[in-house]
Amino acid sequence: MNISETRKHGDASDGMIGGRHSRFEGSVKVTGAATYALEYDVEDLAHAVLVQSTVAAGRVVDIDIAAAKIAPGVLMVLTPEDDLGLKVASDWYGNRPENQDYAPLPRTVRFNGEAICAVVAETREQASEAAKLIRVVYQETPAVMSLDDPDAGEGKLMDNLTAGWGDAEAALSAAPVRIEAEYCTPREFHVAMEPHGLTAKWDGDKLTVWEPSQWTHGMARSYAEWFGIPLDNVRMVSPYIGGGFGSKGAALAYGAVAAAAARKLGRPVRLAVTRPQNFTSYGGRAATRQKIALGATAEGVLQAIVHRGMSETSTYLDYAEQTGAATAVLYKVDNFSSQHRVVPVNSVTPGALRGPGKNPSAYGIECAMDELADKLGMDPLELRLKNDADHDYQSGKPWSTRRLREALTEGAKAFGWSGRSHRPRSMRDGKTLVGWGIGCGTFPVIRAPSSAMIRILGNGRVEVVSGSIDMGQGTYTILAQTASEALGVPIDQIDVYLGDSRLPGSAIAGGSMLAGSITGAVHKAATAARDELIGLALNDAHSPFRDTGANTLMVADGRIGATRGDGQSLSIAELMATLGRDHLEILRNTLAENTQSADDHKRAWTTMAGVQGPTMGDYSMHSWCAHFAEVRVDEDFGTVRVSRIVSAFDCGRLYNPKLVESQWRGGIIMGIGQALLEEGLVDMRNGRLVNNNVGDYLVPTNADVPNIQVISVGVPDPHASALGGKGVGEVGIVGVAPAIANAVFHATGKRVRDLPITLEKLI
Ligand code: MCN
Numbered sequence: 209m210n211i212s213e214t215r216k217h218g219d220a221s222d223g224m225i226g227g228r229h230s231r232f233e234g235s236v237k238v239t240g241a242a243t244y245a246l247e248y249d250v251e252d253l254a255h256a257v258l259v260q261s262t263v264a265a266g267r268v269v270d271i272d273i274a275a276a277k278i279a280p281g282v283l284m285v286l287t288p289e290d291d292l293g294l295k296v297a298s299d300w301y302g303n304r305p306e307n308q309d310y311a312p313l314p315r316t317v318r319f320n321g322e323a324i325c326a327v328v329a330e331t332r333e334q335a336s337e338a339a340k341l342i343r344v345v346y347q348e349t350p351a352v353m354s355l356d357d358p359d360a361g362e363g364k365l366m367d368n369l370t371a372g373w374g375d376a377e378a379a380l381s382a383a384p385v386r387i388e389a390e391y392c393t394p395r396e397f398h399v400a401m402e403p404h405g406l407t408a409k410w411d412g413d414k415l416t417v418w419e420p421s422q423w424t425h426g427m428a429r430s431y432a433e434w435f436g437i438p439l440d441n442v443r444m445v446s447p448y449i450g451g452g453f454g455s456k457g458a459a460l461a462y463g464a465v466a467a468a469a470a471r472k473l474g475r476p477v478r479l480a481v482t483r484p485q486n487f488t489s490y491g492g493r494a495a496t497r498q499k500i501a502l503g504a505t506a507e508g509v510l511q512a513i514v515h516r517g518m519s520e521t522s523t524y525l526d527y528a529e530q531t532g533a534a535t536a537v538l539y540k541v542d543n544f545s546s547q548h549r550v551v552p553v554n555s556v557t558p559g560a561l562r563g564p565g566k567n568p569s570a571y572g573i574e575c576a577m578d579e580l581a582d583k584l585g586m587d588p589l590e591l592r593l594k595n596d597a598d599h600d601y602q603s604g605k606p607w608s609t610r611r612l613r614e615a616l617t618e619g620a621k622a623f624g625w626s627g628r629s630h631r632p633r634s635m636r637d638g639k640t641l642v643g644w645g646i647g648c649g650t651f652p653v654i655r656a657p658s659s660a661m662i663r664i665l666g667n668g669r670v671e672v673v674s675g676s677i678d679m680g681q682g683t684y685t686i687l688a689q690t691a692s693e694a695l696g697v698p699i700d701q702i703d704v705y706l707g708d709s710r711l712p713g714s715a716i717a718g719g720s721m722l723a724g725s726i727t728g729a730v731h732k733a734a735t736a737a738r739d740e741l742i743g744l745a746l747n748d749a750h751s752p753f754r755d756t757g758a759n760t761l762m763v764a765d766g767r768i769g770a771t772r773g774d775g776q777s778l779s780i781a782e783l784m785a786t787l788g789r790d791h792l793e794i795l796r797n798t799l800a801e802n803t804q805s806a807d808d809h810k811r812a813w814t815t816m817a818g819v820q821g822p823t824m825g826d827y828s829m830h831s832w833c834a835h836f837a838e839v840r841v842d843e844d845f846g847t848v849r850v851s852r853i854v855s856a857f858d859c860g861r862l863y864n865p866k867l868v869e870s871q872w873r874g875g876i877i878m879g880i881g882q883a884l885l886e887e888g889l890v891d892m893r894n895g896r897l898v899n900n901n902v903g904d905y906l907v908p909t910n911a912d913v914p915n916i917q918v919i920s921v922g923v924p925d926p927h928a929s930a931l932g933g934k935g936v937g938e939v940g941i942v943g944v945a946p947a948i949a950n951a952v953f954h955a956t957g958k959r960v961r962d963l964p965i966t967l968e969k970l971i
């Protein structure tokens with residue numbers, strides 16, 4: 209059965225909110241019709257290649273570009289000598305330093321792999337060849353290579369990440385049962401299938417950038433500010449993205465270099481960031497360390513949590529991988545203290561990677577809970593249920609919805625947890641040790657203002673238009689479903705246009721905030737569009753419904769007609785053909801090339817709607833999950849295989865369970881990689897990331913992925929979003945690594961407290 213047949217054979221309600229509709233853009237992707245950023249046919253294109261520093265810190269004192277400049281095809285060589293005339297752009301939150309110069313090819317090197325030169329040539333091959341001819345002389349300065357470096361120091365205490373209530377230290381020392389341990393996670397990377405890169409083209413002072421983007425509006429703002437041009441002059445185009453996982457939310461130095469080169473050269477420039485360069489052109493997940501002490505009664509009632517975490521950052525910006533993020537919300541505890549420090553090292557500034565903060569945080573607290581259960585001689589499931597938090601102890605607010613208890617009990621039932629013998633090394637299958645472990649996860653509900661546009665075209669088709677993006681998570685599909693349901697138009701009559709900064713602004717596809725934010729906007733716009741269509745049908749001088757005496761009409765299955773009886777009904781196209789043009793707002797929109805026939809657009813009519821990001825208000829809102837993992841460990845060789853995972857989730861209402869299950873599974877698979885495989889290795893002599901390629905930086909392959917059963921225990925959460933859904937995209941990875949680590953302990957009796965759990969740590 210091919211994709212279009214799958215769609216045809218789908219259930220009729222498939223296309224509604226909550227239906228299991230297959231990926232809307234699936235067929236264009238599998239047939240290769242989807243165009244990615246580096247595939248656009250742009251005339252007169254030149255190609256740029258980056259040259260990166262080979263030292264961790266220092267000053268570029270001499271660059272010999274003579275040979276590169278005369279190499280075949282070379283058009284331009286950019287070095288720190290060149291004034292690109294750029295200004296520092298706003299940060300993430302829109303704060304901008306006044307009139308500061310920005311040098312994306314800096315003279316002062318801050319990490320190994322920082323871009324310092326670029327070569328532009330007629331072809332990419334010529335640029336790469338010429339790049340090899342550049343000779344750079346550095347004056348090296350002392351550097352801190354990683355958190356493991358003896359010179360790394362204690363870093364800086366982050367006041368905004370210091371939390372506490374009760375008297376944690378006193379309650380801890382008074383507690384009859386205590387555990388204390390340190391947990392470590394390494395530097396990790398996104399490794400999205402589509403590497404970074406862009407094509408930049410100037411028309412006068414107007415810039416078009418084709419670049420994979422999790423946030424077209426935010427990135428367009430950076431380009432505009434770098435170059436000092438109005439925001440309207442920048443167009444970011446990003447309709448298809450081969451995965452981002454947090455790495456594609458911000459415009460980065462290589463983008464500034466390519467766009468500056470294009471401006472200087474007067475030709476469009478394409479810059480493909482190579483796979484190795486991907487590892488240092490933007491930040492992965494920071495390495496973390498955290499000490500956790502838990503105190504409990506002999507019955508397993510938590511008395512105190514003391515948490516001290518740290519994460520690496522760069523030498524030039526503080527980015528905190530917040531190790532206390534999940535610690536504070538998972539359990540009921542009256543005495544709590546958490547601190548987080550950032551330690552500058554000579555690396556690119558780390559960034560968000562699926563479940564930032566929450567992910568290493570859950571690794572710490574969920575391993576610690578397992579250690580406590582072991583010390584108490586208690587079932588780790590029972591320990592978690594006993595300490596389930598009835599409200600948010602940090603904010604004092606009630607949960608909007610929290611079904612972690614249900615996730616634990618339903619997950620346990622599906623997994624067969626009651627068959628566990630709790631003593632470590634007590635379950636085996638021949639020569640293989642078998643272990644079962646639990647890890648819980650959470651991710652906050654975040655929202656941001658989003659807007660969307662609905663157009664009903666003269667031919668009866670409906671367009672959903674938004675500047676938000678789909679990097680694989682399902683935005684196209686859920687927006688089509690939302691519009692279909694709100695308008696009463698079958699989903700195959702709907703087209704969705706995304707990924708262009710000239711379209712209505714939206715939340716970033718980050719922090720698992722997009723689906724909840726943008727479905728609200730589309731629902732509102734589509735409902736308003738339907739009401740306006742009905743209004744026109746009742747009032748337009750030419751409408752056949754005008755004289756029927758009806759005071760309302762309904763739209764269903766793409767037809768408009770009387771709400772009851774078998775009165776006349778018309779398809780939307782038939783109705784649109786009768787309406788007077790004076791009632792149709794003629795589109796003066798920018799999106800000519802994304803539209804259907806020009807004539808249809810003349811008869812189109814537009815509704816815009818926006819939803820504000822509601823404040824977090826009176827509730828504490830989060831998604832929740834409980835993972836149950838089974839591992840099999842070879843006793844002689846220490847090899848670990850994950851043989852089974854069952855995970856239960858509370859993410860509120862699911863707009864499309866098929867896509868959600870895929871999101872959860874994707875997160876869980878990344879969690880398997882984090883537990884067993886992934887680790888950025890730094891050469892302590894020069895700060896170079898040694899395994900900067902997909903051959904040496906291991907991510908799970910199909911052979912590493914077992915049967916994963918996912919279960920939804922959520923209920924619609926009216927506080928979380930307009931349609932009742934909570935975030936889905938990130939919570940899946942949170943809690944997987946501790947579930948596996950705890951299973952490995954259960955199998956082997958050996959507690960590995962630093963990820964990944966490789967065989968040499970087990971032997
Ligand atoms: N969804 C749903 N019902 C809900 C919530 C979500 O059906 N109540 C489904 C929808 O298909 C929606 C998807 O889940 O498109 C994700 O929704 P949401 O949780 O709002 O997350 P965002 O749309 O903001 O996407 C970003 C999120 C993040 S932050 C990372 S990191 C991540 C992730 O999504 N990166 C991904 N999932 C990814 N999936 C793919 N394929 N590739 C990535 O790079």
Ligand code: MOS
Pocket residue numbers: 422452453454455457560561562563564717718719720938
């Ligand atoms: Mo996701 S790491 O917030 O893009």
